[in-house]
Amino acid sequence: MKENAGFRDDFLWGGAVAAHQLEGAWREGGKGVSIADVMTAGSNESKRQITDGVQPGVYYPNHEGIDFYHRYPEDLKLMAEMGFKCFRTSIAWTRIFPNGDETSPNEEGLKFYDQLFDECLKYQIEPVITLSHFEMPYNLVTKYGGWRSRKLIDFFLNYAQTVFERYQNKVKYWMTFNEINNQANYYDPLPLLVDSGLIVQPDENIERTMYQAAHYELVASAKAVKLAHQINDDFKIGSMVAVTPIYPQTSKPADVIKAEKISQARYWFEDVQANGEYPWWLKNYQAKQNWNLDITKEDLEVLAENTVDYLGFSYYKSRCVSANPGEAPQYRYQGIKSFAPNQHLPKTEWGWEIDPEGLRIAMNWLADRYHKPQFIVENGLGAVDQVEPDGKIHDPYRIDYLKAHIEQMKLAVVEDGIDLLGYTPWGCIDLISAGTGEMSKRYGFIYVDRDDVGKGSLKRLRKDSFFWYQQVIKSNGEKL
Numbered sequence: 197m198k199e200n201a202g203f204r205d206d207f208l209w210g211g212a213v214a215a216h217q218l219e220g221a222w223r224e225g226g227k228g229v230s231i232a233d234v235m236t237a238g239s240n241e242s243k244r245q246i247t248d249g250v251q252p253g254v255y256y257p258n259h260e261g262i263d264f265y266h267r268y269p270e271d272l273k274l275m276a277e278m279g280f281k282c283f284r285t286s287i288a289w290t291r292i293f294p295n296g297d298e299t300s301p302n303e304e305g306l307k308f309y310d311q312l313f314d315e316c317l318k319y320q321i322e323p324v325i326t327l328s329h330f331e332m333p334y335n336l337v338t339k340y341g342g343w344r345s346r347k348l349i350d351f352f353l354n355y356a357q358t359v360f361e362r363y364q365n366k367v368k369y370w371m372t373f374n375e376i377n378n379q380a381n382y383y384d385p386l387p388l389l390v391d392s393g394l395i396v397q398p399d400e401n402i403e404r405t406m407y408q409a410a411h412y413e414l415v416a417s418a419k420a421v422k423l424a425h426q427i428n429d430d431f432k433i434g435s436m437v438a439v440t441p442i443y444p445q446t447s448k449p450a451d452v453i454k455a456e457k458i459s460q461a462r463y464w465f466e467d468v469q470a471n472g473e474y475p476w477w478l479k480n481y482q483a484k485q486n487w488n489l490d491i492t493k494e495d496l497e498v499l500a501e502n503t504v505d506y507l508g509f510s511y512y513k514s515r516c517v518s519a520n521p522g523e524a525p526q527y528r529y530q531g532i533k534s535f536a537p538n539q540h541l542p543k544t545e546w547g548w549e550i551d552p553e554g555l556r557i558a559m560n561w562l563a564d565r566y567h568k569p570q571f572i573v574e575n576g577l578g579a580v581d582q583v584e585p586d587g588k589i590h591d592p593y594r595i596d597y598l599k600a601h602i603e604q605m606k607l608a609v610v611e612d613g614i615d616l617l618g619y620t621p622w623g624c625i626d627l628i629s630a631g632t633g634e635m636s637k638r639y640g641f642i643y644v645d646r647d648d649v650g651k652g653s654l655k656r657l658r659k660d661s662f663f664w665y666q667q668v669i670k671s672n673g674e675k676l
């Protein structure tokens with residue numbers, strides 16, 4: 197057997213963003229209102245609010261983003277300078293189908309992505325495209341209740357077919373739904389909205405609604421996989437889950453089983469997308485609730501026959517859980533409320549545990565369960581940056597974070613033999629935070645002059661990490 201010396205020769209080094217977090221131009225080119233357009237700015241202390249439509253006098257940070265819509269040639273030039281082999285972004289569904297339920301697409305929106313992808317290809321940068329990244333048409337929420345409705349499957353497929361056909365010679369790597377598993381935390385209104393367009397109704401059993409909506413999305417995803425392969429045999433179409441390893445806080449069996457149960461509640465989505473079937477525990481759980489979910493025999497066949505080509509995932513942190521005395525091991529995962537502190541790990545300024553080894557653990561765990569190539573499509577550190585008087589930005593903390601994660605990723609590839617297609621750190625250019633709506637939670641190699649209230653010149657500057665990442669790519673991960 198050939199010895200595995202490092203990353204594959206065609207390893208896809210790059211960076212990741214999402215349309216709504218950087219494009220801005222929310223009303224241009226015939227674009228419709230998306231769910232991101234009705235989300236206010238927030239912070240760690242005060243949550244982003246979802247307003248009833250776009251309200252006058254309210255600041256919506258995504259409306260302008262970092263104005264990538266007009267500045268993408270300059271930005272891609274900088275990414276090319278770093279040596280990017282790929283660039284992950286999403287298509288804003290509302291540029292193609294402004295209301296989501298039209299039968300024919302908006303040509304101006306399609307043209308924008310033609311130009312954007314051409315600009316990538318000019319530098320031999322491979323576009324890696326997410327179809328739905330927290331930005332579905334707001335009209336689908338108000339008119340149909342979001343993914344509560346089975347009708348959304350057809351609307352989504354119409355959109356998917358349009359862009360698969362249009363860009364079949366420009367885009368090879370696709371993903372269906374970004375972080376489809378965030379909604380496992382159905383106690384929080386934000387993941388419900390961004391994943392599924394769900395606004396919680398009074399007296400609604402939102403847990404049931406989440407499972408129903410997620411089912412329709414999974415069926416839509418599987419049908420998109422099928423369609424993609426029919427349109428172009430060379431397409432690679434992946435899933436995208438947020439991977440956060442869940443550790444037991446101690447070796448107490450009650451902690452261990454709680455970690456296992458919470459893990460199941462977060463990752464069953466991948467069981468469906470990669471293995472083609474619902475896990476046993478979930479079939480059993482759903483049956484016991486007497487929910488009467490709309491899951492047909494035909495749906496299950498579609499899921500079984502159309503699994504993804506690769507596992508796209510984000511990795512930022514791990515979490516830790518501890519069982520309360522007398523607590524029955526349960527499926528009711530309550531997001532942040534379920535977690536206990538991990539005394540072994542430092543945290544970011546936004547309270548996310550920094551755990552490079554967790555990435556290797558996650559990769560091994562995914563490999564054991566799903567037997568498919570992996571693609572790390574998000575990873576990174578959100579931090580406050582300081583621009584020096586000479587215009588330099590010294591961000592050794594970001595370099596340390598990424599270096600430590602790449603080292604573990606390399607162990608997973610070289611020592612553990614995992615097939616890894618690429619690595620695209622999140623927010624390669626500073627953009628609007630999805631979780632908080634802030635600009636000051638920065639991930640980029642490229643600094644953007646804009647603040648939390650929307651002030652700034654939007655000028656782009658190279659951080660120290662820009663030059664560091666450039667040599668990482670050049671050496672194919674040898675020089676860290």
Ligand code: P53
Pocket residue numbers: 214217330374375438510512574578622628629630631632637
């Ligand atoms: P922000 C929660 C937990 C992990 C990843 O996140 C998450 C979220 C949602 O906030 O989102 C992903 O901007 C997502 C990106 C997002 C990025 O991680 O909250 O796919 O859209 O910006 C970082 O710091």
